Amino acid sequence: MNLSTRLLIVDDDVGIRGLVSSFLEKHGFHVDTAANVAEMNAMLAAQPYALIVLDVMMPGEDGLSALRNLQKSGGPPVIMLSAVGTDVDRIVGLEIGAEDYLAKPCNPRELLARIRTVLRRVAAPAVASPVAAAAVPDEAAEAVYFEGWRLDLAARMLFDPDGAVVTLSDGEFRLLRTFVQSPRRVLSRNHLLDQALGAGSESYDRAIDVQISRLRRKLSFGEARANLIRTVRNEGYMFTPAVTRQPPSS
Structure with a gap:
């Protein structure tokens, strides 16, 4: 399986996990899901992922804490999802290290577009600067x-x-x-x-x-x-x- 198509969705809402994973799989991705950070860590230990879609508010360890740990360990790029969608919250997520941040509920097509953008960005070589x-x-x-x-x-x-x-x-x-x-x-x-x-x-x-x-x-x-x-x-x-x-x- 191509690593670039393997995604991990981490959200405590079973309905969101099912909806998002089903939609992304229809567009060529292989998607695994986790209900919390502990499950996410276990899955990351078992295999690599190209990108993680990570909810902010979850019981137990929250998404921002998990993002900090992923940054320390050099984990895959992360797109954050949160019911709290103010500019301040978005900037906090980006400051910690998220590649992108979407407010919930989000349109699955928009999430798909953001995922593709991040994966292209990570894979593409930097453009040479004339300066x-x-x-x-x-x-x-x-x-x-x-x-x-x-x-x-x-x-x-x-x-x-x-x-x-x-x-x-x-x-x-x-x-x-x-x-x-x-x-x-x-x-x-x-x-x-x-x-x-x-x-x-x-x-x-x-x-x-x-x-x-x-x-x-x-x-x-x-x-x-x-x-x-x-x-x-x-x-x-x-x-x-x-x-x-x-x-x-x-």
């Missing part, structure tokens, strides 16, 4: 260094100044890669959105600010907490440190 061409001396470099950090471009891994791995979502990695390819240059929100989420993304217009906020937190280190990504009012963002292909001399 980036002259920014890094060797575009084939497998790793770059900045302020004691190391970004392994080949392995898609980020290491903090102590050498510990910092887990990045696919969007966060694409965003950071775009920044290190164009250090000390102002990049517009639209350009960053295309690079991080894919050209023609259906995300709302402040999605890149959420991604920047997540990435800033992950790039915070030690007591200094240097802000490596500077906001340039009305223009976009700038990655402030120098970026090199060589590790700093000891």
